[in-house]
Amino acid sequence: xxxxxxxxxxxxxxxxxxxxxxxxxxxxxxxxxxxxxxxxxxxxxxxxxxxxxxxxxxxxxxxxxxxxxxxxxxxxxxxxxxxxxxxxxxxxxxxxxxxxxxxxxxxxxxxxxxxxxxxxxxxxxxxxxxxxxxxxxxxxxxxxxxxxxxxxxxxxxxxxxxxxxxxxxxxxxxxxxxxxxxxxxxxxxxxxxxxxxxxxxxxxxxxxxxxxxxxxxxxxxxxxxxxxxxxxxxxxxxxxxxxxxxxxxxxxxxxxxxxxxxxxxxxxxxxxxxxxxxxxxxxxxxxxxxxxxxxxxxxxxxxxxxxxxxxxxxxxxxxxxxxxxxxxxxxxxxxxxxxxxxxxxxxxxxxxxxxxxxxxxxxxxxxxxxxxxxxxxxxxxxxxxxxxxxxxxxxxxxx
Amino acid sequence: xxxxxxxxxxxxxxxxxxxxxxxxxxxxxxxxxxxxxxxxxxxxxxxxxxxxxxxxxxxxxxxxxxxxxxxxxxxxxxxxxxxxxxxxxxxxxxxxxxxxxxxxxxxxxxxxxxxxxxxxxxxxxxxxxxxxxxxxxxxxxxxxxxxxxxxxxxxxxxxxxxxxxxxxxxxxxxxxxxxxxxxxxxxxxxxxxxxxxxxxxxxxxxxxxxxxxxxxxxxxxxxxxxxxxxxxxxxxx
Ligand SMILES: Nc1ncnc2c1ncn2[C@@H]1O[C@H](COP(=O)(O)OP(=O)(O)O)[C@@H](O)[C@H]1O
Ligand SMILES: [Mg+2]
Numbered sequence: 001x002x003x004x005x006x007x008x009x010x011x012x013x014x015x016x017x018x019x020x021x022x023x024x025x026x027x028x029x030x031x032x033x034x035x036x037x038x039x040x041x042x043x044x045x046x047x048x049x050x051x052x053x054x055x056x057x058x059x060x061x062x063x064x065x066x067x068x069x070x071x072x073x074x075x076x077x078x079x080x081x082x083x084x085x086x087x088x089x090x091x092x093x094x095x096x097x098x099x100x101x102x103x104x105x106x107x108x109x110x111x112x113x114x115x116x117x118x119x120x121x122x123x124x125x126x127x128x129x130x131x132x133x134x135x136x137x138x139x140x141x142x143x144x145x146x147x148x149x150x151x152x153x154x155x156x157x158x159x160x161x162x163x164x165x166x167x168x169x170x171x172x173x174x175x176x177x178x179x180x181x182x183x184x185x186x187x188x189x190x191x192x193x194x195x196x197x198x199x200x201x202x203x204x205x206x207x208x209x210x211x212x213x214x215x216x217x218x219x220x221x222x223x224x225x226x227x228x229x230x231x232x233x234x235x236x237x238x239x240x241x242x243x244x245x246x247x248x249x250x251x252x253x254x255x256x257x258x259x260x261x262x263x264x265x266x267x268x269x270x271x272x273x274x275x276x277x278x279x280x281x282x283x284x285x286x287x288x289x290x291x292x293x294x295x296x297x298x299x300x301x302x303x304x305x306x307x308x309x310x311x312x313x314x315x316x317x318x319x320x321x322x323x324x325x326x327x328x329x330x331x332x333x334x335x336x337x338x339x340x341x342x343x344x345x346x347x348x349x350x351x352x353x354x355x356x357x358x359x360x361x362x363x364x365x366x367x368x369x370x371x372x373x374x375x376x377x378x379x380x381x382x383x384x385x386x387x388x389x390x391x392x393x394x395x396x397x398x399x
Numbered sequence: 400x401x402x403x404x405x406x407x408x409x410x411x412x413x414x415x416x417x418x419x420x421x422x423x424x425x426x427x428x429x430x431x432x433x434x435x436x437x438x439x440x441x442x443x444x445x446x447x448x449x450x451x452x453x454x455x456x457x458x459x460x461x462x463x464x465x466x467x468x469x470x471x472x473x474x475x476x477x478x479x480x481x482x483x484x485x486x487x488x489x490x491x492x493x494x495x496x497x498x499x500x501x502x503x504x505x506x507x508x509x510x511x512x513x514x515x516x517x518x519x520x521x522x523x524x525x526x527x528x529x530x531x532x533x534x535x536x537x538x539x540x541x542x543x544x545x546x547x548x549x550x551x552x553x554x555x556x557x558x559x560x561x562x563x564x565x566x567x568x569x570x571x572x573x574x575x576x577x578x579x580x581x582x583x584x585x586x587x588x589x590x591x592x593x594x595x596x597x598x599x600x601x602x603x604x605x606x607x608x609x610x611x612x613x614x615x616x617x618x619x620x621x622x623x624x625x626x627x628x629x630x631x632x633x634x635x636x
Contacts, residue, residue, distance in 0.1 A: 305459075306487050306514075307512065395454050
């Protein structure tokens with residue numbers, strides 16, 4: 001009985017925790033970025049692929065467009081991002097050293113290196129903490145990038161391996177699961193490619209790539225920091241009205257709010273379902289206690305004989321129910337933490353959400369209190385029934 | 400005010416059970432008295448109202464206005480919670496069977512009245528340094544050894560359970576013990592044994608005992624025997 005309550009509480013709090021922590025995580029990832037710029041698409045999609053490496057970009061933007069935006073006097077810094085390749089399931093991000101300098105997350109923290117430094121050579125790569133941990137990469141290791149992202153069986157850029165030049169400290173964000181290389185590197189590995197496949201008969205060995213013009217022609221998106229946040233709408237308008245090609249500038253916070261309002265329906269129904277499961281668990285408790293009461297009429301009579309009034313009997317039964325609820329809830333919280341600790345790596349890998357299993361969010365605490373209050377309220381039912389029984393039975397229950 | 404020599408004084412008592420199927424059972428007793436220290440055998444056929452009378456004496460049920468004094472307390476004048484209080488302070492109860500709370504230990508069962516009554520607790524501590532000691536001593540005097548104290552009560556025999564129940568009734572020296580067929584679930588040998596122990600304890604502590612049974616063979620061991628039929632008014636008063 002306590003188990004079923006424990007499980008239902010686990011579900012309820014689990015859903016709630018996941019919801020809140022996912023939001024927190026997403027919000028943390030963009031704390032330092034004022035605008036995300038990319039090709040014209042839906043704002044949510046742009047933020048998802050540019051910031052969270054979820055989904056794919058449909059269009060790129062020209063390097064010249066990026067330069068025009070970056071040169072705007074209101075812009076403090078601009079980080080270009082070139083996405084599309086991957087390494088063993090993790091996103092490869094072509095960018096510049098500005099990324100390590102300007103990217104901010106959480107409480108406006110900068111990225112930090114746990115080893116090595118930003119890429120200096122064309123074939124240098126800086127890997128996130130999770131990538132390093134998962135594959136055991138160390139500084140100086142050679143890695144091969146895949147063309148495209150997603151599934152297995154992708155074509156490899158096997159002829160142009162990269163050397164790990166730096167490993168970033170863990171952030172709990174998408175950065176941990178990314179491989180960062182220079183924009184030039186992205187150009188270089190695609191020199192002998194065309195339309196997603198190696199050009200037949202053409203092979204340019206790595207030692208020769210430097211003879212080519214490796215200046216980027218296209219990027220996927222850009223993160224923009226402004227000198228003064230107040231100018232953000234003006235800047236957004238500037239980008240959206242850019243003449244050269246259709247661009248889109250998004251305030252990541254606004255896009256996330258949009259996302260939440262979409263996801264909110266699902267979240268709320270999930271929460272409602274879990275609440276229903278809790279309700280079922282609690283009514284099960286009441287049913288079991290009620291069913292057990294008729295067998296406990298002797299016990300009630302004994303209590304009456306030693307001076308327990310009907311009101312005491314009522315309280316005893318109510319408290320008994322409450323204790324089962326509290327025990328169940330406590331068990332549920334412990335179970336959730338255990339499960340959270342077990343599932344956190346999986347969730348992080350698939351959803352990019354870092355779970356902290358050991359703490360309950362204030363919202364979860366509120367839900368927990370609500371469950372217990374409801375538990376106490378429903379425990380009044382068997383309490384009242386026992387009260388009636390002990391009044392009717394006195395010392396001699398008719399069995 | 401010196402205590403009256405009567406432990407129980409009943410006059411013109413009428414109690415009517417609410418009708419269930421047929422007309423509700425009606426108990427009416429013109430007069431019934433028990434002196435302090437008496438050990439009374441109350442005899443009557445099944446369904447004659449013995450348990451009902453005991454509940455009235457214990458203040459669980461409330462009669463229609465009448466004279467109902469137990470240990471110099473007018474039970475008709477007390478509120479129900481005062482009667483609960485009176486019951487645990489002054490009366491020990493013994494039932495036929497399943498006398499113990501299954502999830503409590505032997506000791507906890509014995510000490511149950513002390514949980515609900517400060518009076519009983521204080522009395523129990525007068526002759527013992529701790530409640531545990533008081534319980535253990537009483538159990539010992541009822542022929543139960545200490546190894547029992549740690550077993551779950553459901554694992555005990557009916558005879559052992561009844562002795563534990565007796566210890567619970569006796570702990571903290573209540574002035575009145577009310578026993579409702581406590582021996583009817585025991586076989587003949589155990590009955591005698593149990594009765595000996597109970598009567599001995601009551602005699603030692605000068606406790607008034609009202610003992611209900613429909614088994615006439617036990618009658619001779621009490622100071623007085625009463626038939627409920629003789630007490631009752633044939634015509635309702
Ligand atoms: N809780 C009750 N509710 C209604 N009627 C009752 C209740 N308890 C006993 N009675 C009635 O009182 C009558 C006497 O019962 P009881 O006092 O238990 O007799 P005894 O103990 O002598 O066998 C029964 O016939 C029954 O109909
Ligand atoms: Mg009876």
